[in-house]
Every structure is written in C-alpha cells, then in structure tokens.
Amino acid sequence: MALIYIALSIGCSLILAQILKLAENQKLSVLHVLVSNYAAGCLISLWNAPEWGGTSFFPETANLGWGVTTTVLLLGLVFIANLLVYSKSIHRVGMGVSIAAMRMSLVFPIGVSLFVFGEQLVSIRYIGILVALASLLLMVPRIRTKSISGVSDAWLPVLIFVMTGVADTGMKVYERLFSAQISEDLFVSGIFLVSFLIGGLVLLKRGEYQITWKEAMYGVVAGLVNLYSSIFLLYALKMMPGSVVFPLVNVSLVVFGTFIGVWFWNDKPSGKQWTGLAMAVVSIFLLLG
Template sequence: MIALALSVLSSTWIFVVFKLYDVYKIQTLVAIIVNYITACLVGLTLYKGTLNVGEILGSSWIWGPVFMGMLFITVFNLMAKTSQVAGVSVASVATKMSLVIPVLLGVFLYKERLSFIEVTGIILALTAVYLVSAKGKGIHVDRKHLILPVLVFLGSGIIDASIKYFEEVHLSDQEIPIFSSMIFGFAALSGLIFIGIKSDKAQMKLNLKNILGGVALGIPNYFSIYFLIRALRSDLLSSAAVFTINNVAIVMLSTLVGILLFKEKLSAKNWTGVAIAVLSIILVALF
C-alpha cells in the first residue's frame, strides 16, 4: 500500500509541474524530452546490478521498453492534440478510463477474481473520473474528433497492461529500476527522433528554465512507474485493485491540489465525483 501511495503522490506531482509550466512559460516539448532523460538517469542510478549493455539488450524484457518508449511519446502527442481539439477534460477522462484495459487483462489473462463489491467499486471509479473531469455542461466530443480520445484511451490502457505483463512474466525485483529506466530512455530517444522529423528545430530552446522544468518532471515521472510496479508485485491487492485505486486517487488528489494551490473552482458535479471516488477506493481496497 505504501508503494501505491507513493505512485499516486508521484503522479500528482507531475500534474503540479505541468501546471507550473504555464506559469513559468516552459517549452513543453523540450521539457518532456529532458524529463525522459532525467527519469532514465534516475533509474540507472538506483540500479544495484552491473550495467552490462549487452546483457540488458539481450534480456527477455528489452522489447517492452522499446515498445512502451515509442508509445509514451505517441500518447503524449495524442493527449496534447485531444486537449486542443476536444478539451482537457476529454483527454483526462480518456486517459483514466483506460484502467478498464489492465483490469480486464488481469481477469481474463491472469485469472484474477473480482467480487461483486470490487466490480461495483470499479464502476463507481469510472463514474467518479467522468464527474470530476466534467466542466460546464459536461463532456462532449465532435464525431469528427472522436478517434483522438479513443486512441488516447487505447494507448494509455496498453501502457498499463504492458507494465502488468512484464511485471508478471519477465521481471525480478532487482530488474525493476533498470526496466523502468529503459522505458524512459527509449521514450527520450523516440522524442528526439520526433523533434528531428516533425518539429521546427529553430524554435527549440535548450535553456536553463526548460532543463529545470524537465528535471522537475522527470524525477516524479520515474517514481510513478517504479512504485506502480512495486505495488503490482505486492500480494495485498489484485492488479485490478491497484490500477483502479491508482487512477482514481490521482484524479481525486490532483483535483484537491488544484483547489488548494491553483484556486480552481469545482461544480457540484465535480464534488460529487470526488465523493464517489473516495467511496470507490474504499470498496476496492477493503473488499
């Protein structure tokens, strides 16, 4: 439970850092690449084994970080595009609703059993995500833009499901730091390739402000994955419970942080979502 709580806190800090990017006018794409490099270096620092490049590249799990690294930068750009054309709320709901994918994977692939109360908690969790994220009259997506949140939903869910798969099948405790590190390393490489191909390189500014912004994001980003894998290895909760609590707690805590630090206003619908989120966590965690 401690590992899960630390994963939630790390992910919530990511939300705070992203908010501060607007305040300090940090160039997001540059900071994102620095963030991935930082997260990779943190993992390499924490790894207690011998760093043997040939051994790492020959490991049974190496294709996972390669795949997830490319998926990380792809989903990030899809989330950015979704936020622009459909709104931040739509992107947030699509990302957090994706917990359905690893939950179903746990049930059908790993034969995890969910009680009626747990299923009720998961349904309440999805409801809470919608209500907390809904702004104004609710969440609406034009039909022509529907593919974007669908791709964010699938991409985010596949990332979580992949983390569960490699934790279950391939990783030893000692390999968790280096595995997490390699995910971010390949994400950084994918990001650099993306900048080289698609972006206007003349506008990219590798200044101290952008570097510090990336470092501030990279440290919690690494630990959000590291502690999530640790939580999945615990026998206290099923993977369905871990992903449900993780996603809903992040939404709930990020919302509360937004109120306290950034003076954000919540509607009655949003507060109802927070209350339902608390109830869903209690049901999933205790039963």
C-alpha cells in the first residue's frame, strides 16, 4: 500500500509541475496561481479533516501545543518562500545551480530519518540511496552560472537547499511526533493557510489586487493535486522508512519528469543526463529491495 501512496504522490507532483509550466507558457502570473492554489488546497483539506464539523473542533485545534503550531507556521512560510526564491534563483544564478541545490537537499530528510529517528535499513537500500544521490547530480542540466551581482545572489542556492530540506524534513517530523495529535488533512490545511496568507501579503505589497478567472481556475486545479501530493506522501511515511520514501519520490519525479519533458516539451537531455536517468532507475530497484 505504501508504494501505491508513493505512486499517487509522484503523479500529483508531476501534474502540478505541468500546470505551473502551462501557466507560465500562457503568461499567467505564477504567484497569482500559487496563492489561489494554497487557498483552494486549504479549503479542500479542511473540509476533509476528520476534526472539522464537530463541536470540539475549535477547542481541540486551539490546544494543539506549540510543537504542532510552530511546525505548521514554519512549513507554511517555507512552502511559498522556497518557490519564490527558486524562481528568482533561476533568473539570477542559473537553472543548473538552482536545480542542483533543490535536488541535493534530499540529504536533510534522509539524515534526519537515519540519525535522529534511528531508522534501520538493509545494506542494499543504503547503496540505493548513494546511487540515487549520484544520479540526481548527473541529471542536473549543464550548469551555466550567470554573473552573480552580489552576496545576496550567491545565497540564493543555499536558501533553496536549506528550505527544500526543511520542507521535506517537516513531513517526517509530523509523521513521527504529531500524527497522533492532528490528522494529515488538518495539518496540511494549516500549512496551506499560512502560505496563502503570506502570498496574499506579497500581492498586497506589490499592489496586485486582482486575480484573473483563468489564474484562479489554474490555482484550484493546482491546489487539488498539490494538496494530495503532500497527503499521499504523509500516508507513505506512516508505512515505509523516510530514508527510503524520500529518495524514491525524488528520483522517480526526475525520471518521469524527464520523459514528460522529452515527449511533450521537446526537451533534449544530454548524454550525461541519460546516464543519470539509467542510474536513477537502478537506484529505484535497489531502494525497493
């Protein structure tokens, strides 16, 4: 069952990526789509939460404790900030460096799963993790760093590396520490609410008070798949070690994302990237072993 949840999470993430790419191609504001996405995801997740609708909903949620509340606030900030920094980093320091930083952040949740929560794996899975990390490096597009105009630009990939790692690690922390206190749906709805509020404040600061109908519709669809990519990931983490789930999801996204890019967007991977793709497939079998 864990593998089914992993497959569903991967599928939702791939659909989300294509929605955002379509939005960019149609010259829609990605931030408008993201804000709409978090609003829709929050409402859908809240509606599905088992805590919702009962007379004890507000007393229970008001007494969740500082640990859950802090985690939700932190992840809500990180979720939307990471996407905004990633978009800026692509333009300021180049796509190759930005993607490399995001993918290699995988070491955060793997490290926390193994060394903090003490997960034990068979030897072949440790090999699979190493092969997965190597394959991700090979899959990175040719790194052509743009001229860095200041210290702030140099920090952009570092921020991506840290924030992506924090976001993934937060999911593992929830599964181990807070899943008995709050349902997956309510947890994710809280994260999306914080992301929506932060995104909304950014729009207000920019003086962007209107979201088009098309941007809102893209946001609703994106919110649905974005929500369930997180929900299914949390379900999988309940059934399988995080040190296996995270590399499986990450590597599979790269593999299938590459094929989608080739088939639908006319991407042309280099020989090095095809080698990385082959290694990624091998790592998947090792991790499943």
